[in-house]
Amino acid sequence: MLTLHKLKLFRIVYEHGSFNRAAQSLYLAQSVVSQHIHDLEAALGARLFERTSRGIRPTAAGEVLYGYVGKVQALLGEAELAIGQLDTQAAPQLDVAATPGVSVYLLPSWLIPLRQARPNLTVNMQTMLTHEVVRDVLNGRVHLGFLEGDTDGLAQEALGRVRVREVCYRVVVPPTHPWAGRTSISPSELKGQAFIHRQPTSRARRWLEGALGQHGVTLRATAELDSPGAVKYAVLNGMGVSVLPDYAIEREAERGELRCLAIDGVSMTRPLLMVWDKRQPFTLVQRAFIGVLAEQVPELALLL
Secondary structure, three states: OOOHHHHHHHHHHHHHOOHHHHHHHHOOOHHHHHHHHHHHHHHHOOOOEEEEOOEEEEOHHHHHHHHHHHHHHHHHHHHHHHHHOOOOOOOOEEEEEEOOOHHHHOHHHHHHHHHHHOOOOEEEEEEOOHHHHHHHHHOOOOOEEEEEOOOOOOOOOOEEEEEEEEEEEEEEEOOOOOOOOOOEEOHHHHOOOEEEEEOOOOHHHHHHHHHHHOOOOOOEEEEEEOOHHHHHHHHHOOOOEEEEEHHHHHHHHHOOOOEEEEEOOOOOEEEEEEEEEOOOOOOHHHHHHHHHHHOOOHHHHHHO
């Protein structure tokens, strides 16, 4: 059967160029994704992808369908916008919660195109810790939540989630630090360093301590601060070294105000997730925001 859901999933597979990568981004089993594409091919009577030893590539039919899927989704977006503009007196509100860092460095830029499309929209954005984001999403206080890291220990059946992007973390030091001319350090070199930490309740801190603990490294915290921004400015002012996400240090790294280093043999990436309450249908405002993000993250289009 030809359904909108299958068309959206087809677009995700097309843009990832892989059944496996598409499945991982959607938190689905690869067999589920493959079955949906098989059903779509059966409904259309045409093969959409060629399977090769290097992965998949779209057939001529797949290329044609991809163009039409884009048109279908664009028309649906126009319809939603038109419906939302019927009542120009209404002042809808979008309530969003995000973990520290995401709320400062990422969310504002995501909200700009939404405000351009919906000038009568009011946005209420709150900064919370991970467990608070999950709590307020599930109790209905916020429409959408954004958090870093897997939801292990927090996942509940009603919590929907999708990966928005990967966040890369790096050791950051001022340009006067002895490590400033290097590209990486060993885990053991962090021992004894004056380290600027997040607060003990931070899941980012627990993730970092766990990753380094596997290499026998315990950090010596000289300060505990409550946001990536506060940590960054402490490093800039020579209080010590730290580990920060890429989005928080991009400008300072480009200007040469901070130096960024990898840690040899340690995976330094975490997923950035969007979460929502699966028990409730998306409102028009939620759909509008997700539609804006889908321009950057095709996986989100599958939700609409």
